[in-house]
Amino acid sequence: MAFTAGVLTLSDKGALGEREDTAGPLIKEALLKAGFQVPAYRIIPDDYEEILVVLVDWVDRKGLDLIITTGGTGLSPRDVTPEATRAAIEKEVPGIAEAIRAYGMKHTPYAMLSRGIAGIRKQSLIINLPGSPKACQESMEVILPVLNHALEKIKGSTKECAR
Template identity: 50%
Template sequence: MAWKTAILTASDKGARGEREDTSAQVIRELVEEELGGEIVEYRIVPDEEDEIIAALIELTDYFQADLVLTTGGTDLAIRDVTPEATRRVIEREVPGMPEAMRAAVLPKNRTAMLFRGIAGIRGRTLIVNLPGNPKGVHEHLAAIMDQLPEALLMVTGQFRQ
């Protein structure tokens, strides 16, 4: 099954065209190669909570993505508000995914304890926050990749027991 996937990058510099979005490229490669997913939309917005919220709502409700992967805005800086925006959009949290990401990455990279990303469900869409750098994206997404198909089957209502 080709999971409809959307990528949302939260980055002030990226939104102004001052930085190449290499983290989104890593997400695209992993989704297409490891998950067999199809990228249906890609957005880059500044680190503004209202803009992140609006983009998440559009990606879930209008584009009806099965999976929305965000990158950026998950650290401790004052402008890092992606988890807060995500929390305002989701209906149910999926705490095990970010817990698994942190647990997998922490032994290799102690800064993983500073990652504040969350995961949750809006309608029939799974939203997962990822860090803002390519290495962090790869490590965190790889930590949950094996469980994404089953999670997506459940979230989209296709899971049969």
């Protein structure tokens, strides 16, 4: 069974058509190559309420297994993706965000400034990635090897975890 995924880009300029989204398509392509179906992709502004509405809708109504966001994880006043995600999730999965930052730190000290989180809503996994295409590429390298296993566990698999 192929898992379904959504890619949500958070960018004020992108939502206005003033900046091309390069990170979102990069994430979508990586997911497709990994065997995911990607029926949902949107660019919306860095707006807490709008982010929360989309995350809840994509889980509760569309039933997506995975949502990956890009953008809005930094220190700027408009960067509210982690806060909106935290409001949407029921259980945090801190190891995912820790692994993304740790890997990013091997490439740039700025990785420590990302406030992205990851967590579960119902039977869906939501992961925040930075907005930079390079950081998204690196982050996908980190998370792709564990996504299928994580989603199987979220959905109740009792298969052994040992490799």
